[in-house]
Amino acid sequence: MQQLTSNVFIETQQKGANHGIVATSDGLVLIDTPHKPSDAVRLKAEIERRGKLRYIINTEPHGDHWTGNGFFDVPVVAHAGVRARILGTDMGEHVKRVSSFGPQEAPLLENYRANAPVITFESEMKLHVGNHTFRMIHMPGHTPYQAAVVVEEEGVTFTSDNIFCQVQTWIQEGQPEEWLKSLEALRGLREDTFVPGHGPVCGKSYLQEQGGFLEEWVGYVRGAVGRGMTKQECVANLTALTDRYPMDVEQDGMAPRVMQLNVANLYDYVTGAGIHARS
Numbered sequence: 378m379q380q381l382t383s384n385v386f387i388e389t390q391q392k393g394a395n396h397g398i399v400a401t402s403d404g405l406v407l408i409d410t411p412h413k414p415s416d417a418v419r420l421k422a423e424i425e426r427r428g429k430l431r432y433i434i435n436t437e438p439h440g441d442h443w444t445g446n447g448f449f450d451v452p453v454v455a456h457a458g459v460r461a462r463i464l465g466t467d468m469g470e471h472v473k474r475v476s477s478f479g480p481q482e483a484p485l486l487e488n489y490r491a492n493a494p495v496i497t498f499e500s501e502m503k504l505h506v507g508n509h510t511f512r513m514i515h516m517p518g519h520t521p522y523q524a525a526v527v528v529e530e531e532g533v534t535f536t537s538d539n540i541f542c543q544v545q546t547w548i549q550e551g552q553p554e555e556w557l558k559s560l561e562a563l564r565g566l567r568e569d570t571f572v573p574g575h576g577p578v579c580g581k582s583y584l585q586e587q588g589g590f591l592e593e594w595v596g597y598v599r600g601a602v603g604r605g606m607t608k609q610e611c612v613a614n615l616t617a618l619t620d621r622y623p624m625d626v627e628q629d630g631m632a633p634r635v636m637q638l639n640v641a642n643l644y645d646y647v648t649g650a651g652i653h654a655r656s
């Protein structure tokens with residue numbers, strides 16, 4: 378893992394989301410967990426060398442942030458919506474999908490249990506471990522249940538997938554208006570070292586690029602809606618942003634699919650349909 382500050386170690390090079398370890402005076406805290414079971418098993422060995430794991434914090438409900446929870450026997454903290462999403466997951470299907478990541482994964486998933494969050498928050502909470510303070514702040518956007526995790530004594534914030542640094546942005550269920558507000562909330566923090574959900578470490582200087590790309594996405598789909606294109610036509614034909622950024626680690630070949638998911642969601646956003654339907 379890459380050492381980011383005196384007590385923060387991060388992994389940004391594996392399939393799935395970035396994750397990190399914070400070494401406190403009273404044990405370790407893991408923020409998000411690997412997507413691949415084989416990576417989780419290796420991380421477990423590394424954690425055992427470093428000390429005793431106390432808690433896991435999940436930053437969002439997507440499986441690439443929590444699948445590895447199940448390989449650790451500690452309480453998990455997250456937004457209440459993350460807990461609900463994990464409990465509502467068809468684990469048979471989930472295990473089948475994760476097994477497809479490689480030949481060594483399936484045997485590690487026998488008797489898999491998700492280890493869903495047991496400590497939850499709605500808007501904000503603080504967790505104190507040793508001399509460290511972990512401040513979790515609800516920041517909806519990429520999903521309704523995102524959280525930023527501020528490690529105050531280290532000057533580091535884990536932003537969740539509200540930031541994809543220099544890799545393709547997934548907007549499959551994103552709410553652009555809230556997302557942009559959350560980027561402003563990140564700008565308002567004292568801390569200026571961001572561990573994004575995907576891609577390399579960045580800082581506040583990247584917020585404008587991330588927000589600008591979101592706005593460009595919305596404008597792109599809004600333009601097509603304005604020209605009278607149907608959702609199906611949009612999904613089939615809007616491909617211009619496919620290669621703007623490379624895909625994250627081991628997501629090669631998925632760019633067209635991400636493009637379609639993003640367009641479908643943003644079509645609903647622009648027209649007030651689907652998850653964006655206004656009552």
Ligand SMILES: [Zn+2]
Nearest residue numbers: 437439519538
């Ligand atoms: Zn995500």
